[in-house]
Amino acid sequence: MSATAPSHRPRRHSTPPLQSSEAATGPSKSRIQVWVWGVVLVGIAIIAVGFVWNPFAANRDPLQATLAARSVVPKEYDPARAFGFLEQTCAIGPRVSGTAGMVRQQEMLTKFFEAEGAEVELQTFAARHPETGEVLTLGNLIARFRPAAAKRFLICAHYDTRPFPDQDPIDPKGEFIGANDGASGVAGLMELSLRASEWPADIGVDLVLFDGEELVYDGNRDPYFLGSTHFAQEYLAAKDAPRYQSGVLLDMIADAEQHLFIEQNSWRYARPVVRQVWGTAARLRVQTFKNRIVHEVRDDHLPLNTIAKIPTIDIIDFDYPRPTRSGPSYWHTRQDVPANCSGQSIVNVVYVVDQWLKSM
DSSP states (O other), X not given: OOOBOOOOOOOOOOOOOOOOTTTTTOOOHHHHHHHHHHHHHHHHHHHHHHHHOOTTGGGSSHHHHHHHHGGGSOXXXXXXXXXXXXXXXXXXXXXXXXXXXXXXXXXXXXXXXXHTTOEEEEEEEEEEOTTTOOEEEEEEEEEEESTTOSEEEEEEEEOOOOSSOTTOSSOTTSOOOOIIIIIHHHHHHHHHHTTGGGSOTTEEEEEEEESOSOOOSOTTTSOXXXXXXXXXXXXXXXXXXXXXXXXXXXXXXXXSSOOEEEOHHHHHHOHHHHHHHHHHHHHHTOTTEEEEEOOOBOOTHHHHHHTSOOOEEEEEOOSSSOSOSSSOOOTTSTXXXXXXXXXXXXXXXXXXXXXXXXXX
């Protein structure tokens, strides 16, 4: 994803130490001996019980709690396969708009979605390079399933990568692979397309990958959301085309320490869709979906909501890797690589979106 308001991250709280009644005078030697032997015996008992049963072992930290929650996703949503899609995309290298890497990605995805039975279109448009002024040809990749169906849903992501890891503390002009911020949405749509034959017969789904989401060299100068803005304008102009019931944007969904809070603009523009999708996650017991509104994110769902009037939500884990004020951030750094991503996190989202579509 690209520009955001300042992130709102939950504070960590610590429990104050218990106050002892012996703090002023100190305990006697005999009482110390009793206390030491008590601690030893209790420790032995805890270790012994731990070998048999430890009901809290999966909840010692947020990552372990997340791992425990993942088991609810059925096996047909394959984490290894989804992660393979992410790795395949990243193996291309940077996929900056208007470059050879983007063309290779478009060719790979066209073949993939056509093999899955989709009608594929490359919706091209012109844009100027922010640095050189050169006119570039960009393209939104649209994979239509059941294109004749009037009742349609939009599932989308961006597939371009930022030119540089501009938030990297060491090398902000280095190579940016964009595993989570770019490839995760691609992998999510690829994995989701494998379930297309199971969707209700009366609905059609368009999987759309936006180009030019962050063809940005200067965040204070260059425009974001080029592809989604063009898509929204074309949709608005096509008066006779089928209308989307609603839309879902997938962005940064592969964080290995997944926490999917409700995004503020999604709640503002598409509250019923938020309730449907997060309600589906609650019904399925996918606990990485958190029923709390946290970040306000500027992303591709804004043009879809404000221009095209398609009620669209953003499923995004902007805390990469975890919700904290002082911890590391991999966003727009050289650390946004497959090693910091999870196929299980991708299928958590795909499972929820797929089941939501099947309920429509």
